[in-house]
Amino acid sequence: MQSSPDRNAPAVTPAQHHIDDLQTLKTKFVSLARAFGRDQMNWRPMEGVRSVHEVVALMVAEVHLFPTIWGAAPPEASESGWEPEMARTEALSPDAAIEQMEAGFDHMIASVESLDAASRAATVDWFGTPMQAEAALSAALFDMHEHLGQLIAYARMNRVVPPWSR
Incomplete structure (x- = not known):
């Protein structure tokens, strides 16, 4: 049974929602990637489409480089x-x-936690489109969810049960 919401709790801010979403994405991506057998990492549904390993590699690149769009330094x-x-x-x-x-x-997550209101409102370049950093962050999250769905589909096709579904 679901508990009723606390009407006196402060409303979740966009900043907190983004952080919570990133933490959920981290948990799901990492646990699902670990659930694949190492012999399944080069599997791809057809030629010309990313393999399981390439989806994971893409996520590494995204979590390293998306934050540079709103001014964070990339990892070493x-x-x-x-x-x-x-x-x-x-x-x-x-x-x-x-x-x-x-x-x-x-x-x-740390880069998003460090954004203040002015930084979130600053105009950044999202792959050639000027937008506020907060909108770029939302676009990044949408993209990451798309790739999580891709990895879930790959898991299902390989009889890998997502750990959170057990």
Whole structure:
């Protein structure tokens, strides 16, 4: 039975919602990536589509580089720019990629926690489109959810049960 909401609790802010969402994404991505057998990491549904490993590598690149859009420094291990970072992350072993994804989510969460109201309202460049940093963060989260759905579909096709579904 679901408890009734506390009407006296303060409303969740967009900032807190983004942080909570990132923490949920981290938990789901990391646990699902770990649930795949290492022999399944190169599986792809068809030619020309990302493999399981490539989806994980993409997430590493995103959690490292999305925060640079709103002014955060990338982690030391990352490359500058999407193509070099994708090449670096795709070359990682599956275990190293999962470890970097987990640490990268912590990096992204910290970058979001550090944003004040002025930083959230600042105009940034979202892949050629000027928008407020808060809108860019929302766009990043939408994209990450899309890739979580991709990884869930891959799991189902490989009879991997998402750990939170057990």
